[in-house]
Every structure is written in structure tokens, then in C-alpha cells.
Amino acid sequence: MDIITRAEWGARAPRSRSTTSWSARREFVVHYSEGPTDQSVKSIQNFHMDSRGWSDIGYNFLVDNKGRIYEGRGWLVIGAHATGHNTSGIGVCFIGRDGDATDAAKKAIRWLYDEGRSKAGHPLSKNGHGQLSGNSTNCPGKQLLSWVKAGMPAPGGGDPTPPGPPKWPGRYITQPPIMRGDDVRTWQAQMKKIGKSIDVDGAYGPKSEAVCRAFQKERKLSVDGIIGPDTWAAAWNGRR
Numbered sequence: 331m332d333i334i335t336r337a338e339w340g341a342r343a344p345r346s347r348s349t350t351s352w353s354a355r356r357e358f359v360v361h362y363s364e365g366p367t368d369q370s371v372k373s374i375q376n377f378h379m380d381s382r383g384w385s386d387i388g389y390n391f392l393v394d395n396k397g398r399i400y401e402g403r404g405w406l407v408i409g410a411h412a413t414g415h416n417t418s419g420i421g422v423c424f425i426g427r428d429g430d431a432t433d434a435a436k437k438a439i440r441w442l443y444d445e446g447r448s449k450a451g452h453p454l455s456k457n458g459h460g461q462l463s464g465n466s467t468n469c470p471g472k473q474l475l476s477w478v479k480a481g482m483p484a485p486g487g488g489d490p491t492p493p494g495p496p497k498w499p500g501r502y503i504t505q506p507p508i509m510r511g512d513d514v515r516t517w518q519a520q521m522k523k524i525g526k527s528i529d530v531d532g533a534y535g536p537k538s539e540a541v542c543r544a545f546q547k548e549r550k551l552s553v554d555g556i557i558g559p560d561t562w563a564a565a566w567n568g569r570r
């Protein structure tokens with residue numbers, strides 16, 4: 331899917347912006363605008379900047395009922411959409427009222443979730459705005475809330491349950507996406523045997539993740555930055 335960029339929808343420049351990191355991103359938050367489905371993203375931005383006095387449109391992304399995705403603040407700019415959850419949460423707003431969300435819109439929201447999860451390299455919790463602690467609101471409406479609670483299944487197929495962390499029973503994953511230091515050091519040794527000079531943390535940190543991502547890409551595995559059974563098997567096969 332394509333994201334309609336700020337330049338494409340004619341966004342005003344933000345008054346200021348601050349960014350967070352993928353490791354801090356832990357939550358995915360669904361909202362609705364509670365307005366007409368044909369409301370323009372620009373008018374939402376004007377409302378947030380001029381009436382609310384915010385630095386920019388509050389959401390990270392917006393989705394309309396035709397399934398079009400609009401860039402709000404983007405992936406890593408801290409939004410203004412959920413009190414206490416703007417650094418940890420990626421906020422996506424459906425443009426419309428309760429009951430207006432189409433399959434196309436749900437598909438687009440789910441696609442954003444999958445993109446975010448893959449970029450983060452770790453699971454993101456799925457939340458309706460009102461489910462978050464400290465946020466008492468009807469947002470995103472009954473229809474989207476029950477869809478979020480059902481795991482945001484992609485309409486017309488797809489896996490209703492998100493892929494969890496790799497299962498390697500009892501040995502490698504203690505708590506997603508944390509990995510015991512020894513396992514990463516074993517991985518480092520394994521990679522050395524196939525002639526790859528890698529600089530890993532000895533803990534599941536950014537360096538280990540980067541190495542893992544590069545290796546998964548090279549072996550055409552699903553890239554999640556997590557050392558799981560497939561990654562391990564690919565390294566083992568390459569050794570021989």
C-alpha cells in the first residue's frame with residue numbers, strides 16, 4: 331500500500347517536532363475523527379493547529395473509508411493523540427464516525443500495524459484509544475473497538491492473530507523481544523563459523539538486531555530482527 335505524503339495532501343509545516351525511537355514504540359492506537367467521512371486531512375490539521383493550538387496534526391497516520399492512508403506526523407514523530415501514550419504509541423485515525431469503517435479502511439489500518447511491527451522489530455500492542463490507561467473516551471467507537479479487540483483481522487483473509495515472537499521452547503526467548511546474552515553470543519560464534527564478522531552486543535541490543543536483520547534479508551527470511559528458529563537454521567545451513 332502507498333502512503334499519501336504530507337506534500338501530496340498539502341500539509342502545513344509543523345511548528346515544532348520531537349521524535350522518539352523504535353525501541354520506545356510499543357503501542358498501536360486506533361482513533362476515529364467522529365466527523366464526516368469526506369472530511370479533508372487538511373481541515374483536521376487546521377483544527378488541531380488553529381483551534382487546539384498543537385504544533386501539527388495530532389495523529390501519526392490517518393485512514394479514510396476508501397482505504398487511503400495519509401501521513402500525519404509519521405512513524406517516529408511524537409504525536410498528540412492519547413494522553414501519556416504519545417511516545418510509546420503510534421496513533422492512527424479513521425476519518426469518520428462509529429459504524430463508518432469499511433473493509434478497505436480496516437485493511438489499511440491493519441497494513442499500518444504490520445508495517446509498524448516490522449519496522450519496530452518487536453510486537454506492538456493493539457489498542458482502541460479508550461482502552462489506554464488515563465484515556466477515558468468512546469474513541470474509536472463501538473465498531474472499531476470490537477474489531478481492535480478481535481485482533482484487527484485483515485478483512486477477506488489474513489491471520490487474525492498477530493505473529494508472536496519466535497517460539498524456541500524453553501531455550502532462546504525468555505520474554506519477547508528480549509534474548510538472553512548467552513544466546514546472542516552463541517549466535518555470534520555461529521556467524522563467525524560461516525565467515526561473517528559481526529559485532530554483536532552480547533545482549534539483544536541494537537547491534538545484534540541490525541546484524542540479524544541484515545542476515546535475514548540476505549537469506550530472504552522474514553525480516554523481524556529477532557533471532558528465531560528460521561534465522562538460526564539458515565545460519566546453520568550456511569555453515570555446512
Ligand SMILES: [Zn+2]
Pocket residue numbers: 360361362411459467469470
Ligand atoms: Zn482518539
